[in-house]
Amino acid sequence: MQYSPLVKRIAGDGADAWVVHYQARSAQERGEDVILLSVGDPDLDTPAPVLERAIERLRAGDTHYTPATGRQHLREAIAAAHLVRSGQPVTADNVIFLAGAQNALFVTSLCIAGPGDEVIALEPLYPSYPATLEVSGARMVRVAAPAAQGFRVDLAALEAAITVKTRAIFFATPNNPSGVIQSESDLAALGDLARRHSLWVVADEVYAGLAPNGRVPSLAAELPEQVVTISSLSKSHAMPGWRAGWLVGPRQLVIHAEAMAQCMLFGLPGFVQEAAVTALSVAPAAESRVREYCAMRRELLLAGLVGLRGVKCFAPDAGMFLLLDVRGTGLSGYDFMCELYRTERVSVLDGGAFGRETSGFVRVCFAADEELLRRAIVRIRRFVETLVR
Amino acid sequence: MQYSPLVKRIAGDGADAWVVHYQARSAQERGEDVILLSVGDPDLDTPAPVLERAIERLRAGDTHYTPATGRQHLREAIAAAHLVRSGQPVTADNVIFLAGAQNALFVTSLCIAGPGDEVIALEPLYPSYPATLEVSGARMVRVAAPAAQGFRVDLAALEAAITVKTRAIFFATPNNPSGVIQSESDLAALGDLARRHSLWVVADEVYAGLAPNGRVPSLAAELPEQVVTISSLSKSHAMPGWRAGWLVGPRQLVIHAEAMAQCMLFGLPGFVQEAAVTALSVAPAAESRVREYCAMRRELLLAGLVGLRGVKCFAPDAGMFLLLDVRGTGLSGYDFMCELYRTERVSVLDGGAFGRETSGFVRVCFAADEELLRRAIVRIRRFVETLVR
Numbered sequence: 001m002q003y004s005p006l007v008k009r010i011a012g013d014g015a016d017a018w019v020v021h022y023q024a025r026s027a028q029e030r031g032e033d034v035i036l037l038s039v040g041d042p043d044l045d046t047p048a049p050v051l052e053r054a055i056e057r058l059r060a061g062d063t064h065y066t067p068a069t070g071r072q073h074l075r076e077a078i079a080a081a082h083l084v085r086s087g088q089p090v091t092a093d094n095v096i097f098l099a100g101a102q103n104a105l106f107v108t109s110l111c112i113a114g115p116g117d118e119v120i121a122l123e124p125l126y127p128s129y130p131a132t133l134e135v136s137g138a139r140m141v142r143v144a145a146p147a148a149q150g151f152r153v154d155l156a157a158l159e160a161a162i163t164v165k166t167r168a169i170f171f172a173t174p175n176n177p178s179g180v181i182q183s184e185s186d187l188a189a190l191g192d193l194a195r196r197h198s199l200w201v202v203a204d205e206v207y208a209g210l211a212p213n214g215r216v217p218s219l220a221a222e223l224p225e226q227v228v229t230i231s232s233l234s235k236s237h238a239m240p241g242w243r244a245g246w247l248v249g250p251r252q253l254v255i256h257a258e259a260m261a262q263c264m265l266f267g268l269p270g271f272v273q274e275a276a277v278t279a280l281s282v283a284p285a286a287e288s289r290v291r292e293y294c295a296m297r298r299e300l301l302l303a304g305l306v307g308l309r310g311v312k313c314f315a316p317d318a319g320m321f322l323l324l325d326v327r328g329t330g331l332s333g334y335d336f337m338c339e340l341y342r343t344e345r346v347s348v349l350d351g352g353a354f355g356r357e358t359s360g361f362v363r364v365c366f367a368a369d370e371e372l373l374r375r376a377i378v379r380i381r382r383f384v385e386t387l388v389r
Numbered sequence: 390m391q392y393s394p395l396v397k398r399i400a401g402d403g404a405d406a407w408v409v410h411y412q413a414r415s416a417q418e419r420g421e422d423v424i425l426l427s428v429g430d431p432d433l434d435t436p437a438p439v440l441e442r443a444i445e446r447l448r449a450g451d452t453h454y455t456p457a458t459g460r461q462h463l464r465e466a467i468a469a470a471h472l473v474r475s476g477q478p479v480t481a482d483n484v485i486f487l488a489g490a491q492n493a494l495f496v497t498s499l500c501i502a503g504p505g506d507e508v509i510a511l512e513p514l515y516p517s518y519p520a521t522l523e524v525s526g527a528r529m530v531r532v533a534a535p536a537a538q539g540f541r542v543d544l545a546a547l548e549a550a551i552t553v554k555t556r557a558i559f560f561a562t563p564n565n566p567s568g569v570i571q572s573e574s575d576l577a578a579l580g581d582l583a584r585r586h587s588l589w590v591v592a593d594e595v596y597a598g599l600a601p602n603g604r605v606p607s608l609a610a611e612l613p614e615q616v617v618t619i620s621s622l623s624k625s626h627a628m629p630g631w632r633a634g635w636l637v638g639p640r641q642l643v644i645h646a647e648a649m650a651q652c653m654l655f656g657l658p659g660f661v662q663e664a665a666v667t668a669l670s671v672a673p674a675a676e677s678r679v680r681e682y683c684a685m686r687r688e689l690l691l692a693g694l695v696g697l698r699g700v701k702c703f704a705p706d707a708g709m710f711l712l713l714d715v716r717g718t719g720l721s722g723y724d725f726m727c728e729l730y731r732t733e734r735v736s737v738l739d740g741g742a743f744g745r746e747t748s749g750f751v752r753v754c755f756a757a758d759e760e761l762l763r764r765a766i767v768r769i770r771r772f773v774e775t776l777v778r
Contacts, residue, residue: 001589001615002556004503004525007645010652039454046452055444063435063630065428099488102655110524114393115504131652135499136393167391200390226390241452241659256396263399263520264653266491270630272658 010131017127017353020337024347035368035376038347040176040320042293042367044238047279047286054275062270068262069254070097070246074273077280082248085208086229088220094248096257097276099268101206101232101245105132105170107264108228108247111256112200113138113167120161122153122171124178124354126204133170141166147325147357151178151314155189162193168200169193173216174207177323177354177363179316184217191219194226202228206245209236209287210294211318225250235320237279237286243268244276294320297366297373304377310388320367323351327360329387336362343386344379399520406516406742409726413736424757424765427736429565429709431682431756433627436668436675443664451659457651458643459486459635463662466669471637474597475618477609483637485646486665488657490595490621490634494521494559496653497617497636500645501589502527502556509550511542511560513567513743515593522559530555536714536746540567540703544578551582557589558582562605563596566712566743566752568705573606580608583615591617595634598625598676599683600707614639624709626668626675632657633665683709686755686762693766699777709756712740716749718776725751732775733768 021038028034045051069075075092083089098104105128113119115137121129123142133140143161145153158169169190173182182190182203194201201219208216208231220227232245247257261267279286298315301322305313310328326336333351340346340362351361364380366373410427417423434440458464464481472478487493494517502508504526510518512531522529532550534542547558558579562571571579571592583590590608597605597620609616621634636646650656668675687704690711694702699717715725722740729735729751740750753769755762 001501001587001639001641003500003641003645004506006503006525007500007648010645010648041453045450046447051447051452054447058435058440058443061434063440063628064430065629099654099657103653106653111392111396112390114395117393128652128655131648135649135652136395198390239452240454241656243654243656243658250390252390252392256392256399259396259399259520260524263517263524264492264495265488265632266517267630267632268488269632269658269661 006135009134012130017350020341020347024341034345034347035372036347037365037368037376038349040365040367041240042238043369044290044293046239047237047282049282050275050279053278054271057271057274062274066267066270068267069258071273074277077277078246081280081283085215086218086220088224090248093251094254095246096254096261097246097273099243099265100234101204101230102128104230104245104247105204107257107260108202109133110136111253117167118163118165119168119170120166124358126176127353142355144357151180153186159193162197166197166199168202170202172204174211174318176207176319177321177358179319179321181211181216181317187217187219191223194223200228201226205229205231207235207319210291214287228253233276233279236290238290242272244272294367300373301366308381308384311384320365322364322366323358323361324364325361333359333362340383344383346376346379395524398523401519406739409730409736413730423734423736424761425736426754426757426765427738429754429756430629431627432758433679433682435628436626436671438671439664439668442667443660446660446663455656455659457656458647460662463666466666467635470669470672471618474604475607475609477613479637482640483643484635485643485650486635488632488654489623490593490619491517493619493634493636494593496646496649497591498522499525500642506556507552507554508557508559509555513747515565516742531744533746540569542575548582551586555586555588557591559591561593563600563707565596565708566710566747568708568710570600570605570706576606576608580612583612589617590615594618594620596624596708599680603676617642622665622668625679627679631661633661683756689762690755697770697773700773709754711753711755712747712750713753714750722748722751729772733772735765735768
C-alpha cells in the first residue's frame with residue numbers, strides 16, 4: 001500500500017543514539033545493576049497538591065469533553081506565568097494548552113512553514129527536532145552554536161543561512177544538551193535578523209523553569225507578533241507524564257493552532273487541565289524544588305569528574321544535563337557511550353544525537369538519585385582511567 | 390507574519406452549526422433553563438474500577454515518560470479487543486495507542502495521503518472530517534449515503550468517484566449522525582472496490598461499542614493490509630475526556646504512526662494508559678451499561694416524537710443520536726435548530742453540519758438524563774405543533 005511522502009520526512013529519529021538507552025532500560029527492568037543517565041526524567045514525584053487536585057477532579061467526574069484550546073482559567077494562568085517569565089503581557093487569547101511542549105512544537109511547525117520553505121534550527125538540538133520541523137514539508141537548516149564558542153550561536157553563520165525561503169528560527173533556551181541560556185546580546189542580534197527578514201522566532205523554553213529564578217532572556221515582549229514561546233510543566237514541575245504544555249504567541253497563530261488542535265486532539269483531559277492550574281499556582285515552590293535538586297547534583301557531578309585526564313566537563317547554565325567532552329580519549333561520543341555501557345553499565349547519550357557540534361561529547365543526565373550519581377561517578381572515572389592507561 | 394498554506398485547509402470547522410450549542414452551553418453555565426441535546430456526551434461517569442486504577446497509578450508516581458506507541462500490555466489488550474470486535478487476529482505490533490479517535494484519524498490521514506491525492510469520505514460525516522482529511526494536502530471527495538436510501542452508501546456513486554488519485558475511503562460505522570451500521574453486503578462491495586483500486590479503507594468505529602453486542606461488520610479480517618480500524622473508549626465507556634483511542638492496521642502503518650506520535654505527542658500519560666487497560670478488561674459490562682442507557686432513551690425519544698406532523702424520525706441502528714427529518718415543516722435544519730432554541734431553549738444540531746444529505750434534518754442526542762429528555766420531548770412537540778399551525 002502507498003504512504004504519503006510525509007512519512008519519509010518523519011522517519012529519521014536518530015534511533016542509533018538511543019540504542020544503549022533502550023538496552024539499559026531493558027536491563028533495569030530485568031533487575032540488573034545498571035545506571036541510567038541517558039534521559040531527563042528525574043526521580044521526583046508530581047507535587048502533592050497537583051496530584052490531589054487531579055484526583056479530586058477525577059472523582060468529581062471531570063472526564064467529559066473540553067474546549068480544544070484548553071479551559072479559559074488555565075489559559076489565563078498560563079498567560080500570567082508567561083508574563084512573569086518573559087515580561088510579555090498577554091491574555092488567554094494568546095495561549096493554547098496542548099499535549100506537552102513537543103506537541104506545541106509540532107503545531108507551530110505545521111502552522112508557520114510548509115513545502116518550499118526553510119526553517120533554521122540552532123544546533124545542538126533535540127533529536128526530535130528534524131522530524132518535528134520537516135513534517136510540514138519545510139527544509140530544516142542547521143546553524144551551529146559551535147563547541148569552540150561555548151555553544152553560543154554563531155551569529156555570522158545565522159545571518160548567512162537566511163534566504164528568501166526562510167520562515168523561522170527555532171532554538172531551545174536553556175539548550176538541551178548544552179544547558180546554555182541564550183544571552184541578552186545574542187538574542188538582541190537574533191531579534192534584529194528576525195525583524196529585518198520577518199522571521200518567526202520559536203523559543204522552546206521547556207527548561208526555563210530550571211534557570212536561575214526560573215527565568216531566561218526572551219524576545220517575546222519586544223517582538224510580540226513574531227515570537228512563539230513554547231513551554232510545559234514536564235521539566236519545571238517534574239511532570240513529564242502529564243503531557244501538559246502550551247504555546248504563547250500572536251492571536252492569529254493561536255486561532256490557527258486551535259483549528260489544528262480541534263482536528264488533532266479534540267480537547268485534552270479536564271482533570272489534567274485542573275491539575276495544571278494548580279501546578280502553576282504552586283510554581284515558585286515546585287520550580288525551586290526541581291532547581292535545587294538539579295543544582296546540587298550538577299555540582300556533585302562537576303566535582304566528581306574534575307581532573308580526569310582525556311575528558312572535560314562543559315558546565316551548563318541550567319538544566320539537567322552535562323556535556324562531557326570526550327575527544328581527548330580518542331573515542332567518538334558514540335563509541336564512548338557504547339564502551340561505557342559495556343564495561344561499566346552506565347547509560348549516557350551520544351552527543352552526536354544532537355548534531356555535529358556535539359559528536360565528540362556525551363550527554364550525562366545528573367537529575368538522578370544522589371547515591372546512584374555517586375556510583376556513576378566512580379564508574380565513569382574508572383572507565384576513563386582505563387581508557388587513558 | 391506568514392502562515393503555511395495548511396492553515397487554510399483546517400480553518401473551516403462548520404462553526405456555524407455549533408453557534409446554538411455554544412449559546413446553550415453558556416446559558417447553562419449561567420444557570421438558565423436550557424436543554425442540551427447537541428453533543429454526544431452522556432451524563433455517565435467513568436466506570437468505577439477505571440477511575441480507581443487511574444488514581445492508584447497517580448499515587449504510585451506513574452507520571453513519567455512512556456513509549457510513543459503506548460505500553461506493550463495496553464497494545465496487547467487493544468489487539469485482543471479488536472479481535473473480539475472485528476474477527477481480525479492482530480498483535481500489539483498492529484496497534485498504536487493515541488489521544489482519542491480524532492487523533493488516530495489525524496495520524497492516519499497524514500500517513501496515507503498528501504498533496505495531489507484524493508480521499509473519499511462517505512457523507513453524512515462528522516464536522517471534523519474535512520479538516521482532518523485535508524490537513525495532509527489531499528482533497529476530500531464526498532460520496533453520499535443518501536437520505537432517500539436510508540443513509541446507506543450509494544455504491545454506484547462511490548465507484549464513479551474513484552480516480553487514479555484516490556488513496557482511501559473513510560467512513561464511520563455506526564455513522565454519526567445517522568446511526569447506520571454498514572451492512573455486510575455494502576461492505577463487501579466497498580471492499581471489492583478497495584481491492585481493485587488498492588485503496589486504504591479507514592473505518593471509524595468509535596460508536597461500535599454501542600452496536601448490538603458491541604460489534605459491527607468489518608473488512609479488517611478480509612483486507613488486513615488495507616484496512617485501518619479506529620476506535621476509542623470515549624463512547625463505549627463514556628470516557629470522552631480521557632482521550633484514549635487507537636488505530637489498528639498493517640505493521641508498516643503503525644511504524645509510520647509511531648514516528649508521527651514521537652514528534653506529535655512524545656508519549657501519553659501512563660496513568661491514562663493503565664486506566665485504559667482496566668477499561669478494556671471490564672468492557673462487556675461497561676459497554677452494555679452505555680448501550681442499555683442509549684437503547685432505552687432511543688425508544689423514549691422515538692415514542693415521544695411519534696405522530697408529529699411535519700417531522701419524521703430516522704431510527705438509528707446504534708449510537709446516541711436520532712436524525713429528525715424536518716423538511717415537512719418548511720424549515721431548513723439550520724433554521725429549525727435556531728428557532729427551537731429561541732422559543733423552547735432546546736439545543737440540537739443542524740444536520741447540515743454533516744453534509745448536504747442531512748441539511749433538512751436536525752441531530753438530536755438522546756444520551757441524556759431521562760427526565761431532561763422527557764421535558765425536551767414536550768418542548769419539541771410544542772415547537773413543531775406551533776410551526777405547523
